[in-house]
Amino acid sequence: MKKKFVYFFSKKKSEGSKEMKNLLGGKGAGLAEMASIGLPVPAGFTITTEVCDLFYKNNRNYPAGLDKEVDENMRRLEKEVGKKFGDAADPLLVSVRSGAPLSMPGMMETILNLGLNDRSVSGLAAKTGNRRFALDAYRRFIMMYGSTAKGIDREEFNHAFETVKDRHTRQRLNLPGDVKVNDTDVNESELEILVDEFKAIYKRNINEDFPQDPKEQLWGSVNAVFGSWMAEKAVTYRRVEKIKGVVGTAVNVQQMVFGNMGPKSGTGVCFTRDPNSGENIFYGDYLVNAQGEDVVAGIRTPIKLSEFEDADPVSYKQLVDVRRTLERHFKDMQDLEFTVEEGRLYMLQCRTGKRSPAASFRIAVDMVEEKLIRKEDAILRIKDKDIEGIFYPIIDPDQKDELKKNYLVSGIDAVPGAASGKVVFNAKDAEEAAARDEKVILVRKETSPEDVGGMHAAQGILTATGGKTSHAAVVARGWGKCCIVGCEKLSINYEKGEMAVGDAVVRKGEAITLNGSTGQVYRGSLRLIKPEPPAAFKTLMGWVDRARAIRVRTNADTPYDAAKAIELGAEGIGLCRTEHMFFDTEERRLAIQEMIVADTLQGRVEALDKLLPFQKEDFKGIFKVMNGFPVTIRLIDPPLHEFVPHTEEKQIHLADKIGIPFEKVRQRVEQLHEANPMLGHRGCRLAITYPEILDMQVRAVIEAACECSAEGVDVLPEIMIPLTIDKKEMGILAMRTRLVADAVIKEKRARLKYLVGTMIEVPRAALLADQIAEESDFFSFGTNDLTQMTMGISRDDAGKFLPDYVDEKKAGVFAEDPFQSLDQAGVGMLVRMGIEKGRKTKPGLKIGICGEHGGEAKSVEFCCRVGMNYVSCSPFRVPIARLAAAQAEIKRKAAAAPAKPKKAAKKAPVKKILKKAKPAKKAAVKKTVKKAKPVKKATVKKVAKKAKTVKKGKKK
């Protein structure tokens, strides 16, 4: 079948529809849809995005037949409008606009009044009886065509305009030099001079006369639109915004209507609701007697819609009707462009309106209450960025000049939000500054656990290396603290106390501002703002929690974080990293270091005895906060190397403090060095070589649990063994864990249930999960490490090559950074295998995820799909995970429900379907809900039952 390259639209006669956004672009689909449902849309046609794709695939040549199809559609348009393209007496004028499937800055926008030439301008003058209008339209066309389609500097035209105004209009009106001459002041004869001047500019730049053939004008404009698809700016935009799978832009050719035909004409843009607050009010601007470009150019101040109603109630009434129709039709807030031509409203664009995060929630919730949409729709409409936007401070976007002027460098956007403060280059300085109440940004080549105190003290963190799951990123994310990593262009000189980007040097103490949401770094302290969560947020998250089928826990290491996570909706701790506790105070640091440098079992046990009370107190604090929720505690995981001091000064200090020779400390530190610490002596391997560490940690957990339990706290401890790779290994450690735990319970004369499980974070563990499950009460997928090992990519080093792998313009191997969004094809296959094999051995095996992916929407959806019981993520990502889990469940149910109505929709005319589809949809929804509810309740009950059982068991 021959491909159709051009789609015609006019009132109730559109060939396209809103479903065809990919083919017709957003604008084309919107116009077709509006025309379909009978709204006043000037007729026209859309050249598809596929033409753009073929154009580039075929070495910038159009597909055969396009020419003919455009001609046919132009003839159809002429017939519909009753005017001829290029007619000297009554010319059909058109606009040419680009329109990609997604809004995309950087591409050619609009050319208006196309079809005018030296002859037809007179015809238009005669036909409208307004020669000034015709000349104004012509000079605009020449300028737009010349600058937009042919790349002539717009300033040349502006300058010529200003010259005419100064030399002629000002003289004629005798205006003083300090009074501005308005465009509307310029008269016919002056416009004639201007038209000549513009044509001269065109010729000077292009070495050709301004084209008089409308067809040439049309193709010149179409070429320009398609050409702009690959313009640097557009390509960069797509890369930065990670826009993929969009093959090209469409071109819309549409009959001109004129907002500049007098006081009953005008043009405007509006939102069907307030895009900032989300309030259900009509929101927008209107410019009397103007063409669209005047609004954009900001030449005159537009009026509010309320004033429009006063000024032109008839036109306004039409617009209000359109607003209602469109919201009912699209069931979402719309962003509209319209023109009033002598009291008659024309719709020029309609698309889903962008809105602030707060507005997203309010509109979604309001529309449910207005019964426009279902709760499920409301949930599906919220994006993870909306939640981020609710919680994280941002740089006030009004500081446009400062943002431009102060921009320094970009890194990887590890943790969203914004922060500003004075630069410090080490943790100590950060802590001291914080003690003085100074705001600082900690800048490091990379961070290590030793830096945690300083990281906590800083407003934000900037590192030269590392990826989104580097130490800096992971720790900062846990606190919701703004963080930029992998800023490879940054050259840091610790000794001099300065950092440089090329020639630009920032010294210690100078202020910088980080935009963690984009990865941009600025000099100076920019103004930050912090949005307030709206009431609708709470309402919607309530729906979210009822909609989802899996639990959301948090990764938290302190009572403070745990409390924060509970506030954000966490239902337990999925990962409590016990090693972070070792860095809290110097006393603790010294004890762990003493343990590490000890070369006898006795020495290690003595040092561990010092740590026991600290760990126990930490666990008690967490258990109390998590009262009634499970707490998964992971035994020590990082290589011991991370705990010891690496500078001679600190080593001497340590030797001094614990009373052993410096040389011994130095030797031990050297001995601990590893070529690839990620694959080294860490995780449960530490417990195999130093079982006394496991003993201490298990004792601390279980003593804390028994003591809390005695105080009436509902404690559900789950001890997790990291980095296991073999059943026998897990068996040895699980048995030792149970021996210690049971001994403590006996000592304390307590009743306590606890679980012993393992992380699945090494490929071998996933491959042999059926065997490992025999020794495990639960699995938790550590997808950070699993990703590193399965893909052979160190997250700390990925900054050197991974960007090229994700960059479509370079290799484009991966659609997304696999440390950000789970690599479902590769790592996901192991996760699936791990779950299937694990449950083959133990059908009811509790399975969760505690890698960074547990807080990323697509990954959470994957976790739901493969049957996990819970996801766990940093406190600030808990709401995102809750949302993603709900969305996944809603999608799952929708996929399970019969999809008949949707299929029909593709072929039948849109209007008909709407009638047919509605009841069908509702029915489907009802069914789904009916079916789903009992299941959900049962699940919840089961969980509740289990929880109770545990409680009972403990209290007996």
Add this chain to the structure above:
Amino acid sequence: MKKKFVYFFSKKKSEGSKEMKNLLGGKGAGLAEMASIGLPVPAGFTITTEVCDLFYKNNRNYPAGLDKEVDENMRRLEKEVGKKFGDAADPLLVSVRSGAPLSMPGMMETILNLGLNDRSVSGLAAKTGNRRFALDAYRRFIMMYGSTAKGIDREEFNHAFETVKDRHTRQRLNLPGDVKVNDTDVNESELEILVDEFKAIYKRNINEDFPQDPKEQLWGSVNAVFGSWMAEKAVTYRRVEKIKGVVGTAVNVQQMVFGNMGPKSGTGVCFTRDPNSGENIFYGDYLVNAQGEDVVAGIRTPIKLSEFEDADPVSYKQLVDVRRTLERHFKDMQDLEFTVEEGRLYMLQCRTGKRSPAASFRIAVDMVEEKLIRKEDAILRIKDKDIEGIFYPIIDPDQKDELKKNYLVSGIDAVPGAASGKVVFNAKDAEEAAARDEKVILVRKETSPEDVGGMHAAQGILTATGGKTSHAAVVARGWGKCCIVGCEKLSINYEKGEMAVGDAVVRKGEAITLNGSTGQVYRGSLRLIKPEPPAAFKTLMGWVDRARAIRVRTNADTPYDAAKAIELGAEGIGLCRTEHMFFDTEERRLAIQEMIVADTLQGRVEALDKLLPFQKEDFKGIFKVMNGFPVTIRLIDPPLHEFVPHTEEKQIHLADKIGIPFEKVRQRVEQLHEANPMLGHRGCRLAITYPEILDMQVRAVIEAACECSAEGVDVLPEIMIPLTIDKKEMGILAMRTRLVADAVIKEKRARLKYLVGTMIEVPRAALLADQIAEESDFFSFGTNDLTQMTMGISRDDAGKFLPDYVDEKKAGVFAEDPFQSLDQAGVGMLVRMGIEKGRKTKPGLKIGICGEHGGEAKSVEFCCRVGMNYVSCSPFRVPIARLAAAQAEIKRKAAAAPAKPKKAAKKAPVKKILKKAKPAKKAAVKKTVKKAKPVKKATVKKVAKKAKTVKKGKKK
């Protein structure tokens, strides 16, 4: 069913057989078998290894019923022999000997003459008419029981003996002080004094009288045997020798026969063939008028068997008959122990004889020629250690004292063989010493590619860190150079130029000797010997090559290594690491370093242009050596960090040489640093970021191939992309490779076939092998890296914990070091998946392995089993791989053939089966051979055809 704990044996009435080695131990099974086939074996019974196992499992208690069973068997023995245990007049005397399934030093050996007491000694004297003999037997028994079973220091007994000799015998015979008193000089009354003295020693030490009850004596001895199973020495031996799955030792109780009853009595040990040369001559020692322990103690010099023939032709004739019977029966060289009691031969032990590597080959080949065994049996009998023993020098084992005195420390036995030389601590010193013709041992904490020159110059390599597949081990193995790694106790101080083990310090220039086969390090230059490969080696390896079904290639980077490998039977190169070529000369090093520090494409390309001719020449050299065999060339793999200098001095030198600022070099080196280089910017990731490197390397390969081809060399280049993880990535690189290659072929107006394939060495690649196969002509499994990533174990760091994982006494998680023998359960699962998925996409996909496992017997067997086309290993391991491949194929065929006769063997009496089984076995063998041959030929033909096609294609 009640378990049987005791097995009786006597001439033609044995309950056990040679198949029951695990249950009866080697000695017990041998005795039972010899008795079964009618050889003269003193009757007795064996307490099973299972009793030993149960003894330890049950907290050192014997299983119920054992006592009764022993009693019953003792009564049966009494009946058989016609004497009563403990009878005062004519006592039944027995020996008690341990006997584990494997020969195992460190366990209690033998107690003789058990059953004697103060009364029966007189009975024995009367019965034999030889009171001196009876007393001598009694004093021996007291001494053996006291020392061996009760742990009394043997020196106390010896001292008492010497005292009696000095005080009484010397006086009586009036011997001067410098003449030794022989044991045989001691007379009856002196022996009576000695017996009393021995009993007093016993009482003094044990606080009990020497037991007079024979049953108490028996259980005391049995306890001692079982107790010795867990003695420190035995446990250590099992650990060191990696003996696993052996549950315990058996105890053999056997009627005594006496070699010390006069000149027609005696005792001897012999081998049915010469265990050193393998020659088919009777080989052994005989001691006239002596008990077994006298031979071991070396009190008198034994006579050769030829002298035995002269001295006692009748007894000798019996022994020669036994020799023939046993070799025919066991079809292998036997190690025998026998006693002649007054002209009558008794067999006391028979086991497969240990032999030198050279003898292994000679005996196997001779026995085939003697039609005792089939070629397949001969092949199966050879062990990889036999091949190693043929090629590597060893420390002359005669230097027992030096070995003991000079022992310094032990590390991991990375590459077998031995080496000695002066210690140097850096590559430069090693190279300089080599230039002076000095032998050196290079000692490093770890090695890096920069050290390769020095490693090559050294006789052997010793590192403090790393495992069997660390850089040092891998490189050394390629050269067959003695190497010990992971010697963690070694503390190296480069600055001082010394290394220390505890207090023992070795300075630069002092000599050490390495035993790479055991990992032991000695001070000083010990004497080395180098065995010569026997003629039988060549014969047997010829059979091996005909027996195997897969190809054996080699990992070689130079024409020299390639030629060595061809000599050792390699059939192509499976892995040519191009990066090693970059280190050969300073000129090359500078060029690659210049490329790395260049910050423009132009700069890199210029530096690469300098490298091109070097690489091309290397490839040409290799192609010429490999004429007609395929050569797989891997593109650059290691992280660039490994190529740049890391000391300031060297960085300044580089900056100077290539004319850029030092600071830039320093910065670039710093920038290249990675936290986990194994998972960093390496492998094909380099080609993604710097495609110009790929361009240069592919050009070098293809230009070399075209030029060689023009000279008439038969070139089969296979370009291999390392570290791929995705189809798209592989697609990009394969396409670029083909573009460059085809352009070169066109330039050269050549005809050349080449392949583009990939390594499967990252778990993700194995998981998605079906997709990656679409872009690949072949797969080669890089199981070193695949093991590292699948198990999450860095081979360079594994020394810190992997030993505990392999040590049965510690965690014992793995049976073997997974870097040595492929982890078939985990990593092997991915290999299987990779092969299955790859062949699903491309059924004929050529698949090999090029990790270190390609030269390890069990892993090679796995590779055969999962259907690989070839294995590739370092030149010196090629014969081992050939052997393993042949053994795998023979086993595969045997498993495929019907196994009926074997099943029957279990139940029917042994003798009957032998008759029945023989013809059946032969038939089975014939069938197998018939079936197998045509298949093999076809395969070979196919390969030959393919090779021809390639040739033709090229010459057209």
